Amino acid sequence: MELRIDKVTKKFKDILAVNNLSVSLSNGIYGLLGPNGSGKTTLLRIIADVMTPTEGNIYLEGKSKKVLEEDYRDLLGYMPQEMGFYKNFTPKKFLYYISELKGIDKREAKEKIGELLKFVNLEKDKNKKIGRLSGGMRQRLGIAQALLNDPKILILDEPTAGLDPNERIRFKNLISNISKDKIVILSTHIVSDVEFIANEILIMKEGALIGKATPSEFIKKLRGKVWSLTITEDELYELDSKYKIVNTYREKDSIVVRIVGDEKPLEYAKAQEANLEDVFFYYIGNSLRKLTTSIH
Structure with a gap:
């Protein structure tokens, strides 16, 4: 089964929420990542047929969603970010x-x-x-209602918010088990929710799709671009203004920082194996750094 999003744009007055986005999806799990305001929820609402795009169209197996109408909606399972x-x-x-x-x-x-x-x-x-x-x-009830009609296209917007660790594991196991004959689109800001179950990752920023690849392909692209170094607290603020800091933690009187970037930040920085969180920060840029960088 192929779901093709073709040049979809959505404008709200002066706000461009989705910008000329095109992508083709087939059976499997897609992790949709992006910061708040990136257009993820708007895109999902368009795919779920609860919002009409300003421009562009969606095709299922080559047929327009506008032509399929009820036949298209019958194949959908949708869990919005805020369930009523x-x-x-x-x-x-x-x-x-x-x-x-x-x-x-x-x-x-x-x-x-x-x-x-x-x-x-x-x-x-x-x-x-x-x-x-x-x-x-x-939240669990919202997941259940989305699965009621055994949908072929399952759209989940922040489905694990509010779930405890055991429930998150149960949820990810179920999604893995049912995804063989479905297109599953799972939007989240929690990278670990999709790191090990997504067949492909889609990264959105400012309404545009800026990356689409398997997790391993994304990680491979970041080889030689992830570094760690031990610094003093005074040095942290200077580094924070120059580099993308993924995370920090204390080690006795020093601070260990993890940085992503195209160039080695300092001579004594040590190369590290990349993970999907590094990928997220590399592509999103500085927009999340101040929100997620913390000293433990």
Whole structure:
């Protein structure tokens, strides 16, 4: 199956949220990475057919989304960044409600809802009112509703926000298991969520797609561009103004910094093996550095 995004642009008055973006996707998991404001959510809403692009189009197997209409929507599973719930509904009632909206047969829905409640670990809480559930529990319910119709195109916007470590592992294992015959697009700002399950990584910045490759291909491109060095705290501020610092940590009275860049920052810097977080910082630039650099 091929999903082709062709020259898609979305403008909000003077804001260019998505800028002439083109990419082709086939079955597999795609990690969509980018800082806040990069256009990730807008792009996902367009793919999910809840927002119309200003320009461009989307094609499934060569057929326009505009022509396919309901046939296209029937193949979608979408979890938005902020789910709207009826607080007086229970998880069980909510999933039955969504299954009716999606036109799922009642007998099939009953079986599927039972499976999904077990998977997202809400079986014991299926009759509690949603208003009484924790944020993590509501997040799990959002994942369940996206999977109800066994979608061929699964769109997940920040799906692991609010999940504890065990739930994150369960989620990643499920996505890996169901992705063989699906296109899964998983948007996140947490690199570790997609590092080991994504077949390809898409990196967005300022509405544009600035990189598309497998994790290993991205990492290979960064060989010889990742460095560590031990410095004093006074030196940290000078380095921070000149280089892309991925992270820092204390080591006795010194600070060890990890830097990405095309050139060796200082003569005594030591080369390091790259990882996907390094890739993210290399392509995104300084826009996230001040938010994520910390001294432990």
